[in-house]
Amino acid sequence: MSTRMVEVRAKVMKQNDLLARALRERFRGEGTCVVGLVSSPGSGKTAFLEKLLSGLARDARVAALVGDLATENDAARLQRATPNVRQITTGTICHLDAQMVEKALESWRLDRIDFLFIENVGNLVCPSSYDLGEELRFVLLSATEGEDKPLKYPTIFNSSDVAIITKMDLADAAEFDLPAARRNIESVRPGMKVFEVSAKTGQGMPAVFDFLHAQLASSRQIRVAAAL
Amino acid sequence: MHELSIAISMIDQILEESETRGGLDVEVVHLKLGTFSGVDKDALLFSYELACEGTRLKGSRLEIESIPLIIYCGACQKNRTPPSMYQLSCPECGTPGQTIVSGREIEVASLEVAA
Ligand SMILES: Nc1nc2c(ncn2[C@@H]2O[C@H](COP(=O)(O)OP(=O)(O)OP(=O)(O)O)[C@@H](O)[C@H]2O)c(=O)[nH]1
Ligand SMILES: [Mg+2]
Ligand SMILES: [Zn+2]
Numbered sequence: 001m002s003t004r005m006v007e008v009r010a011k012v013m014k015q016n017d018l019l020a021r022a023l024r025e026r027f028r029g030e031g032t033c034v035v036g037l038v039s040s041p042g043s044g045k046t047a048f049l050e051k052l053l054s055g056l057a058r059d060a061r062v063a064a065l066v067g068d069l070a071t072e073n074d075a076a077r078l079q080r081a082t083p084n085v086r087q088i089t090t091g092t093i094c095h096l097d098a099q100m101v102e103k104a105l106e107s108w109r110l111d112r113i114d115f116l117f118i119e120n121v122g123n124l125v126c127p128s129s130y131d132l133g134e135e136l137r138f139v140l141l142s143a144t145e146g147e148d149k150p151l152k153y154p155t156i157f158n159s160s161d162v163a164i165i166t167k168m169d170l171a172d173a174a175e176f177d178l179p180a181a182r183r184n185i186e187s188v189r190p191g192m193k194v195f196e197v198s199a200k201t202g203q204g205m206p207a208v209f210d211f212l213h214a215q216l217a218s219s220r221q222i223r224v225a226a227a228l
Numbered sequence: 229m230h231e232l233s234i235a236i237s238m239i240d241q242i243l244e245e246s247e248t249r250g251g252l253d254v255e256v257v258h259l260k261l262g263t264f265s266g267v268d269k270d271a272l273l274f275s276y277e278l279a280c281e282g283t284r285l286k287g288s289r290l291e292i293e294s295i296p297l298i299i300y301c302g303a304c305q306k307n308r309t310p311p312s313m314y315q316l317s318c319p320e321c322g323t324p325g326q327t328i329v330s331g332r333e334i335e336v337a338s339l340e341v342a343a
Binding site: 014129 | 335
């Protein structure tokens with residue numbers, strides 16, 4: 001039996017990408033700075049986010065979406081810092097996608113939110129294929145998980161904008177090789193900004209607050225300039 | 229494993245394509261898959277077969293063409309193949325490469341259909 005070729009040239013992620021682009025435009029339009037957080041399970045996303053939310057809430061309006069396979073524990077932890085927290089339970093799905101984010105945002109007044117954080121499911125592989133419309137993606141790496149993580153998962157490090165080295169209070173005990181970690185990050189994502197923090201001691205957090213405030217100010221300036 | 233989600237999106241897209249063309253009997257699906265896409269080739273092949281069950285694509289074959297990672301070197305003003313996926317720098321001059329030219333794609337290129 002003979003066959004013929006049909007040209008298709010269809011991007012498989014098109015639907016997600018289009019939705020993510022629409023979300024990004026909406027976030028910009030409303031003046032909300034949206035940050036996605038990815039890391040392996042247990043690297044400290046929720047602990048870092050608790051510190052971020054309570055620190056930023058002093059002079060900004062904050063909110064968070066948190067993805068988890070099954071439990072609502074992370075959302076309960078974050079609700080201590082702000083009531084604006086919603087859980088996205090993904091069931092068997094190992095990543096968030098743009099549609100889940102859009103659905104979770106329902107009825108939220110984004111114009112009343114300065115910073116929205118989206119904690120992804122703990123996973124360094126799958127989230128890299130799914131744009132969520134975030135302005136910035138933070139990838140977290142804990143001092144206890146080894147400095148070669150960026151080399152093992154180059155795709156997610158490369159698709160992120162900022163690296164956060166967490167659990168720095170444990171670095172000495174874990175014999176964490178900080179210069180090697182920084183070298184590896186630079187190797188897979190040249191020029192990447194890196195912060196070193198501890199959610200336990202609060203070390204390094206003020207620098208992240210300053211960075212985010214500057215980010216918010218500059219994206220709003222662009223928005224004002226665009227409106228003129 | 230997100231390859232199953234990706235296989236499902238892919239199949240939805242192919243079925244849609246088939247429908248707009250009046251129903252195709254797809255025998256082979258040609259996919260371009262970047263080595264820097266974060267998608268595992270074997271896992272995708274496995275997931276594809278699984279996800280085809282109960283659809284019109286059951287029995288079709290997935291053929292994957294791997295697309296290498298290519299970066300743009302600003303210093304040389306040329307596209308370059310980095311030494312590895314773990315070292316995104318120019319192999320000629322060593323300048324770090326911040327722009328990815330290809331290697332991230334997940335794209336259905338063409339379909340072989342019964343004539
Ligand atoms: N010593 C210390 N422990 C930390 C720090 N950050 C997180 N932890 C601990 O590490 C464990 C995991 O932290 P989580 O914040 O739940 O990590 P996660 O990335 O949100 O985990 P998943 O959502 O399950 O992927 C908890 O026991 C935290 O108390 C830190 O900076 N220092
Ligand atoms: Mg968590
Ligand atoms: Zn060069």
